[in-house]
Amino acid sequence: MAILQITHIVDSLNTQRGGMPRSALGLCEAISASNCKVNLCAVDLGNSFGPLLTSSNENVAIHSVPCRKLNYGNLSLPKGFRKMLAKTVQYADVIHSHGIWSLVCHDAAFFSKTLSVPHVISPRGMLEESALRRSAWKKAIAKYCYVLKNLKAAQCIHALTAQEAMSIRRMGLKNPIAIIPNGISLEPFEKARCGDPLQKRTDKKTILFIGRIHPIKGLKHLLTAWARIKNQFSDWEIVVAGPDDDNHLLELQQVARDNQLEDSVIFRQSVYGKEKEELLHSADLFVLPSFSEGFSMVLLEAMASRLPVVISSSAGCPEVVPARAGLLAEPNANSFEQVLSEVLAMTDEERLQMGSNASALVTDRFQWDAVAAQVISLYGWLRGTEEQPSFVYND
Known part of the structure; x- marks a missing residue:
């Protein structure tokens, strides 16, 4: 041939x-x-x-x-x-x-x-x-x-x-x-896939976003939603990791200050390779609140890392719902407030099962x-x- x-x-x-x-x-x-x-x-x-x-x-x-x-x-x-x-x-x-x-x-x-x-x-x-x-x-x-x-x-x-x-x-x-x-290649995520997920818990559970810090990613309505429910879930925090695009980071930091979120929202620089794999491995929930996505690579990586996901209906992966790998929200603060509250109120075991389902979905389809x-x-x-x-x- x-x-x-x-x-x-x-x-x-x-x-x-x-x-x-x-x-x-x-x-x-x-x-x-x-x-x-x-x-x-x-x-x-x-x-x-x-x-x-x-x-x-x-x-x-x-x-x-x-x-x-x-x-x-x-x-x-x-x-x-x-x-x-x-x-x-x-x-x-x-x-x-x-x-x-x-x-x-x-x-x-x-x-x-x-x-x-x-x-x-x-x-x-x-x-x-x-x-x-x-x-x-x-x-x-x-x-x-x-x-x-x-x-x-x-x-x-x-x-x-x-x-x-x-x-x-x-x-x-x-x-x-x-x-x-x-x-996606599953090999880099074998640690999360094969290890005991309960061993990666820290003092606070982590809601993780990885990606460009750009208005189209919907992070502003994510923080607005979090400001409304953070007192109900004081054992959780949000980690936002990625490069600043269009100077949007300053706007998000101001939103965090205006809503007294400094103690529960952490902004990190870009992560790649092993550092990103470890960050995914240490998280408890992945969020993608974008107004628009093609088909997010980091979403696949998060699911391969056995993370349950909450994504916007514009994120391009509705398969997570029938697979019971996560939930969809509309790309606005009200919807993310409701859906995040639902997921955070679940037991650890329920979220772990969603993460296992997410891993199976990636293995079977992507x-x-x-x-x-x-x-x-x-x-x-x-x-x-x-x-x-x-x-x-x-x-």
């Missing part, structure tokens, strides 16, 4: 750019096990955005060019990116880009058309209504100039969830849509091996060597 040559493009692999870099790299490493040679092209935004992710996988080659800031105003590209991309796509069987606003993804569409190579676009939640409202005028310009054209020209659009697929259709896009979730098999099948269909997969929808 011939080796597939796949080129993936993502705007950045810097660690502080959220879950998309980790998800893109994880997918590349997973599909490389299926007779694929993968080139992953990205921009290095510099040390202020954290170090670049790396891979020890010999079938995944990472290419990057330095750039301090992507310029949306004049449609310029980081110096050297197009030349680098041209070398990697000349023998590509499929081009797969992640995100829609970045100009490096615009270049992916250019080479797809020029070389007649199938192009898959993964919007990664960027077409959700709440995401479109952020920096709306800039996105409206980009959409008019190139984004909508690129999306319409793609041979397939990859949605992480059925909810995201609906958002894509609301844009008027008629392309085939492949619904394939994010994946391991990288299964996700990679679907993506490889999608690539085969686009190249005309396989039948249309059942997870690809034409309407």
